[in-house]
Structure formats: structure tokens, C-alpha cells
Amino acid sequence: MKSSGIDRRALLSSLAALPAFAGSPLPALAQAKADAPSAPPLASWNDGAAKQAILEFVRATTDPASPKFVPSEERIACFDQDGTLWVEKPMYTQVLYCLESVPGVVARQPELGRAEPFKTVLSGDREAIARLSLHDLEKILVATLTGVSVEAFGAEVGDWLRAAKNPRWSRAYTDLTYQPMQEVLRYMRDSGFRTYIVTGGGQDFARVYAQRTYGIPPEQVVGTMGGTTLRYDTNGEPQLIKDPRLLLNDDSAGKPEGIHLMIGRRPVAAFGNSDGDREMLEYTGAGGGARLMMLVMHDDAQREYAYGPARGLPESKVGRFSQQLFDEAKAKGWTVISMKDDWNRVFDL
Amino acid sequence: MKSSGIDRRALLSSLAALPAFAGSPLPALAQAKADAPSAPPLASWNDGAAKQAILEFVRATTDPASPKFVPSEERIACFDQDGTLWVEKPMYTQVLYCLESVPGVVARQPELGRAEPFKTVLSGDREAIARLSLHDLEKILVATLTGVSVEAFGAEVGDWLRAAKNPRWSRAYTDLTYQPMQEVLRYMRDSGFRTYIVTGGGQDFARVYAQRTYGIPPEQVVGTMGGTTLRYDTNGEPQLIKDPRLLLNDDSAGKPEGIHLMIGRRPVAAFGNSDGDREMLEYTGAGGGARLMMLVMHDDAQREYAYGPARGLPESKVGRFSQQLFDEAKAKGWTVISMKDDWNRVFDL
Numbered sequence: 001m002k003s004s005g006i007d008r009r010a011l012l013s014s015l016a017a018l019p020a021f022a023g024s025p026l027p028a029l030a031q032a033k034a035d036a037p038s039a040p041p042l043a044s045w046n047d048g049a050a051k052q053a054i055l056e057f058v059r060a061t062t063d064p065a066s067p068k069f070v071p072s073e074e075r076i077a078c079f080d081q082d083g084t085l086w087v088e089k090p091m092y093t094q095v096l097y098c099l100e101s102v103p104g105v106v107a108r109q110p111e112l113g114r115a116e117p118f119k120t121v122l123s124g125d126r127e128a129i130a131r132l133s134l135h136d137l138e139k140i141l142v143a144t145l146t147g148v149s150v151e152a153f154g155a156e157v158g159d160w161l162r163a164a165k166n167p168r169w170s171r172a173y174t175d176l177t178y179q180p181m182q183e184v185l186r187y188m189r190d191s192g193f194r195t196y197i198v199t200g201g202g203q204d205f206a207r208v209y210a211q212r213t214y215g216i217p218p219e220q221v222v223g224t225m226g227g228t229t230l231r232y233d234t235n236g237e238p239q240l241i242k243d244p245r246l247l248l249n250d251d252s253a254g255k256p257e258g259i260h261l262m263i264g265r266r267p268v269a270a271f272g273n274s275d276g277d278r279e280m281l282e283y284t285g286a287g288g289g290a291r292l293m294m295l296v297m298h299d300d301a302q303r304e305y306a307y308g309p310a311r312g313l314p315e316s317k318v319g320r321f322s323q324q325l326f327d328e329a330k331a332k333g334w335t336v337i338s339m340k341d342d343w344n345r346v347f348d349l
Numbered sequence: 350m351k352s353s354g355i356d357r358r359a360l361l362s363s364l365a366a367l368p369a370f371a372g373s374p375l376p377a378l379a380q381a382k383a384d385a386p387s388a389p390p391l392a393s394w395n396d397g398a399a400k401q402a403i404l405e406f407v408r409a410t411t412d413p414a415s416p417k418f419v420p421s422e423e424r425i426a427c428f429d430q431d432g433t434l435w436v437e438k439p440m441y442t443q444v445l446y447c448l449e450s451v452p453g454v455v456a457r458q459p460e461l462g463r464a465e466p467f468k469t470v471l472s473g474d475r476e477a478i479a480r481l482s483l484h485d486l487e488k489i490l491v492a493t494l495t496g497v498s499v500e501a502f503g504a505e506v507g508d509w510l511r512a513a514k515n516p517r518w519s520r521a522y523t524d525l526t527y528q529p530m531q532e533v534l535r536y537m538r539d540s541g542f543r544t545y546i547v548t549g550g551g552q553d554f555a556r557v558y559a560q561r562t563y564g565i566p567p568e569q570v571v572g573t574m575g576g577t578t579l580r581y582d583t584n585g586e587p588q589l590i591k592d593p594r595l596l597l598n599d600d601s602a603g604k605p606e607g608i609h610l611m612i613g614r615r616p617v618a619a620f621g622n623s624d625g626d627r628e629m630l631e632y633t634g635a636g637g638g639a640r641l642m643m644l645v646m647h648d649d650a651q652r653e654y655a656y657g658p659a660r661g662l663p664e665s666k667v668g669r670f671s672q673q674l675f676d677e678a679k680a681k682g683w684t685v686i687s688m689k690d691d692w693n694r695v696f697d698l
Contacts, residue, residue, distance in 0.1 A: 203610075204613070217422060219611070227597070228610070230605050238605065238628060238635055240632075247596050256579050256587065257578070260499055261552075261577070263567065263568045264552075264553070264556045264568055265568065283587045286587055
């Protein structure tokens with residue numbers, strides 16, 4: 001797989017901080033909170049500029065008498081996933097999936113277990129894993145994300161998501177979504193918006209949980225796209241096999257490119273949390289009429305994490321939010337959401 | 350641009366049959382007939398197996414008491430475009446667009462006009478144009494489909510579609526849609542299906558007219574996909590520029606691959622008219638539960654065209670329907686629609 005804009009070496013080295021790989025089974029994937037009974041909109045948001053920006057944007061774009069009214073077919077809102085809708089620390093969930101899938105892959109292809117980098121991953125030695133090269137990580141991604149049918153891949157990811165637990169909260173990764181953002185998704189959908197995930201992670205990976213976790217159907221998931229190849233099985237039935245060709249790296253400039261490819265319309269609202277979301281917000285903001293651009297800032301070490309390095313927050317390898325991005329947000333009128341000040345609740349646990 | 354599965358040499362050589370390139374302006378793109386007042390479903394279809402197959406499929410999949418009931422989110426119906434929804438003879442509309450766009454491209458880049466293949470295209474000598482090589486045609490596609498912003502491209506295609514006329518009917522290409530298929534689109538949407546175009550033509554090209562012509566929004570158009578590149582203009586505004594990288598050739602095996610990429614679900618119904626639709630119908634048919642696979646057969650030389658070569662119809666370079674495809678349809682229970690026998694009306698002119 002072609003190298004992507006995501007700094008995979010940084011990802012790997014942050015692995016050393018993880019207490020354990022394997023989790024114990026949970027009964028089911030977290031159900032979409034979007035299906036919860038209706039509540040006052042944005043109840044987990046404190047009164048303030050961020051909450052007000054959302055309410056005012058939705059009012060202005062949905063009131064037919066408003067000069068900023070947007071017809072329902074144009075109401076497209078795009079949401080980054082890792083770090084914007086759910087926890088991305090200590091590591092992107094998909095990278096954990098890839099590493100934890102190595103034993104299963106080796107069971108099917110035992111010769112891999114005698115070769116690097118699979119031997120190192122199987123050793124469980126996190127310090128050694130953190131020293132793997134980018135080239136090694138790409139071998140792991142190819143071995144664990146490709147070579148299977150799209151249906152088998154979906155089933156494997158679903159099984160893993162039901163079993164795996166985030167080490168800090170001992171909860172399924174799909175439980176660790178931000179309740180305030182779930183409320184934004186629901187509120188915007190209730191107001192006639194279509195909500196899309198636009199993630200640097202794998203499109204097929206996010207599609208496995210997006211419906212149940214966020215109420216977002218597979219056709220509204222835009223992510224890093226790999227090719228598939230149609231093959232016929234021994235019964236002559238056609239199957240789509242995931243293959244290692246990278247079609248689009250849906251990060252940074254790839255986000256507007258992916259949005260155009262998949263949707264063909266410019267969004268009117270975009271939510272992110274890192275430098276990788278900059279171009280998506282710029283592209284959204286460059287359209288005419290009402291626009292809403294928001295960035296989640298992780299400044300709440302107690303309830304979640306604090307990382308930047310904007311505003312002196314600790315430097316982060318995953319989900320980096322630079323001072324330059326912060327300055328651009330201020331200059332362009334984007335809203336920076338302070339997790340600490342704007343959210344009265346982070347999770348619904 | 351990488352060579353595609355479409356036989357572009359055959360396309361070019363069929364150009365010699367065209368009486369003229371330029372058309373005179375028409376006031377507006379054909380409005381979506383999907384917005385017409387409601388009528389009995391499938392009024393332009395004669396009673397028979399084809400009409401019955403559609404009615405029975407919709408009944409079985411939408412009646413909650415039916416064992417074949419399909420939940421609304423899974424009601425995905427995919428339609429090939431050229432030859433299935435509108436006339437593809439004597440040449441795919443998009444190829445005509447590319448050839449007729451050469452003068453405009455040369456006006457912006459005069460040096461091109463002194464070089465081949467542009468000199469030949471500008472000469473208007475259709476015999477010479479028909480002799481252009483595949484490599485030359487690809488130069489024309491790159492020059493006329495890329496290097497502009499997605500917005501500028503949409504505006505240029507829209508202008509052309511308003512002006513250009515099909516030589517046989519002297520009508521806009523967007524007027525030459527099959528009324529019976531417009532009725533299928535409308536009937537299925539009224540029954541809770543989402544209708545997608547799945548075309549071997551360019552995705553961005555079909556998006557220009559799909560909403561107005563068929564009531565199909567841009568995000569429901571799957572086609573041959575080229576890359577875009579985000580660039581910043583002199584005002585620092587981001588723009589998506591169409592570039593020559595081919596991401597996916599949405600023809601033959603590329604159709605199921607494109608469907609997975611763009612929708613992430615297997616369709617329950619698929620409509621085509623040529624060998625390039627075979628894999629889409631096979632992929633659709635290989636899913637469980639109720640399925641509808643249909644092929645439009647052009648056997649009506651008087652009202653439209655007759656071409657095959659299945660069943661002894663004249664051999665065709667564009668939209669080839671082979672005897673092998675016909676035999677597979679019969680063996681697998683796909684429905685072949687006879688334009689002559691199944692449709693009491695072809696156009697709504």
C-alpha cells in the first residue's frame with residue numbers, strides 16, 4: 001500500500017504506551033445513540049459561543065424566510081471521525097485492529113509468522129513493535145486489511161469491535177464516542193442535514209460501525225479508499241476482494257478530494273480536530289452562503305486528553321492540533337470547541 | 350489517462366457516421382421527468398413478462414408481510430446510463446462533448462491547435478478523426494476533461510448540453526431518455542428505493558445532468574472516476590482541479606467495484622444493456638433474497654436502433670449485447686426487455 005499522509009511511524013511509537021492488546025468480549029457493538037428518544041438539542045453543551053454557533057447556523061439554514069436558507073438536498077455536514085467523534089488516544093482504533101489481527105492472519109498463512117515484521121508483532125514486545133519501520137507497518141496493513149472479501153472483512157472487524165476494549169476506560173471503542181457530538185449529529189439530521197463521516201481511516205473499516213455507532217449509513221462514509229478486484233469463487237459466484245491499491249488517501253488535501261469523489265457537492269458544515277482536517281474546513285468555508293466550520297480542541301486531560309500543541313497543550317503525534325491551525329481558525333471565523341469549557345459531559349457511559 | 354475497458358477506437362471510427370458536430374442552442378436542459386404529475390406506474394410498458402417482473406419485484410420487496418421484504422435502507426437500484434436510460438447511438442454523448450470541446454480548449458491553449466491530434470479534430474474531417482489512434486483519443490480526453498476546476502467543468506458541460514443536438518432527432522441529448530425507464534426510476538423511488546446511475550462514462554460528466562434529467566442527485570452517480578488535486582488560487586481559495594489520474598474505470602468488473610466504493614452495499618436491482626453491465630448484474634444477482642436483473646435489448650430500428658449481435662441483431666461497436674450475455678440472462682433468470690415488444694412508447698418528445 002502506498003505511503004499515506006498519516007505519520008504511521010509516530011503511530012507505532014505511541015504504541016509503547018498501550019498497556020495491553022487483547023480485550024475481553026462485550027455482548028454487542030454500542031447501539032447508535034442517534035436512536036435514543038428525543039431530548040432538548042445539544043443538552044451536553046454548555047451555553048457559549050460554540051453551542052450558539054451550531055444553533056444559529058441550523059436556524060439560519062433551515063428557516064425558509066432566512067436569507068441564508070439552504071435547500072435540504074444541499075444540507076451536507078461532514079465529520080472527521082478519530083478525535084472528532086470518538087477517542088483517538090492512545091492510538092487510532094484501526095491501527096490496533098491491524099496489530100491485533102496479525103495472529104489470525106498468521107494462523108491462515110503460517111509462513112508469515114516466521115518472517116518480520118509479523119514475528120515482532122506476535123512477540124507482544126511493545127518496545128520492539130514501536131521500533132518497526134514504516135515499510136514494516138505497511139506490510140502489516142496490507143496483510144490485515146486486504147486479500148479478503150469485503151463481506152469477510154466486515155465480519156472480522158465487527159467481531160473485533162465487539163471484543164476489543166480501550167485500556168483506559170475498559171469499554172468498547174464504539175462506546176467512547178463524544179456525547180456532545182452525537183447530539184450534533186442527531187440535531188443536524190433532525191434539521192434535514194445529511195451527516196457524513198470523512199475520515200483518514202479506512203473507508204471499509206469505518207463503514208462496519210458507522211451505522212450502529214452514529215446512525216450514519218455506509219454510503220455516507222468517506223475514508224481512505226483501497227481498490228477491490230472482482231473474482232469468481234469455485235461456485236462461479238462473483239466476490240469483491242480487497243486489494244492493496246490505494247485509490248485515495250482521505251487525509252489533509254485528500255479530504256476535499258474524497259468529498260468531491262463520493263458526494264459531488266461542497267459541504268456547508270465541517271467538523272474536525274486536527275491539522276489533517278484543515279483543507280476540509282477551508283474547502284467548506286470557501287463556498288458561498290452560510291457555513292459552519294468547527295474544530296474540537298482536546299484540552300481536558302481529566303475527562304479525556306489534552307493535546308495540541310496549540311495554546312501550549314502537550315505535543316501530540318496522533319491528532320496533532322498546531323498553533324498555526326488555531327490561528328487560521330481564529331482568522332477565518334471557525335469555531336474552536338473547548339472540550340473542557342463547552343461540554344458538560346464527554347461520554348454517555 | 351490510463352486506457353479504459355471501453356473500446357475508444359471503435360467509438361472514434363463510428364464518428365464517421367455523424368452528420369455534424371455543432372448543434373444550435375436549446376433554452377434549457379430537459380427537466381427531470383421524475384417531477385411530472387403522478388400517473389399509473391409503468392404506463393409506457395406493454396403487459397408482459399418484463400413489466401410483470403418489475404411490478405412483482407417491487408411488491409415482494411416492499412410489502413412488510415412478504416418473505417422477500419427488503420428494509421428501505423437496503424433498497425438500492427443501479428442503472429447503467431448510455432443505452433439503458435438514454436440513446437447511445439451513434440456515439441456516447443460524452444465523447445461528442447470531448448470532440449466538440451477541442452476548439453474551446455485550443456482557444457485557451459493555442460499551441461495545441463498546431464499539434465496532433467487537435468489539428469485533425471479542428472479540421473472537421475470526420476474520416477480523418479475516425480482514423481485517430483487510441484493514444485490520440487486519450488490526449489483529447491485529457492485535454493477536454495481535466496485541468497479545470499470541478500465547478501468550471503460542470504458549467505462547461507451544462508452549456509454544451511443546452512446547445513448540442515442529437516443529429517437524428519434534432520433534440521437535446523438530455524431529451525432522448527427512454528420514457529419507460531423514467532417510469533421505472535420514478536416507480537422505484539416512489540416505492541422507497543434509492544436509484545443510482547452506474548455508468549462507464551465519467552462520473553463528473555453524468556453528475557451535471559443526472560438531477561435534472563433523471564431526478565438522481567450527484568452523490569448517487571457512480572461513474573468512471575478521475576482524481577482531483579486541491580490547489581489554491583491567487584486569492585488563497587482552495588479549488589479542486591480535475592487531473593488525469595484514473596482512479597476507477599467503472600465498466601465491466603469496474604461496475605461492482607465502483608458500487609462497493611461509492612455505496613458500500615450490494616444492490617438488489619440492476620439494469621443494463623450491454624456486455625459492460627454483465628458483472629454488475631452478476632454481482633447484484635449473487636446476493637441473497639429478492640433480486641431484479643434486467644437488460645434493455647435494442648431491437649427496434651424504427652423507433653430507435655437495433656443492435657446486438659445477440660439474436661442476429663446487427664453487430665455494434667457501441668453498447669455491444671452479445672449472444673453470450675443473452676444466454677447468461679436466460680440461464681440466470683434475468684429479464685431481457687425487448688424495446689420493440691415491451692415498450693408502447695420510447696420517448697416523451
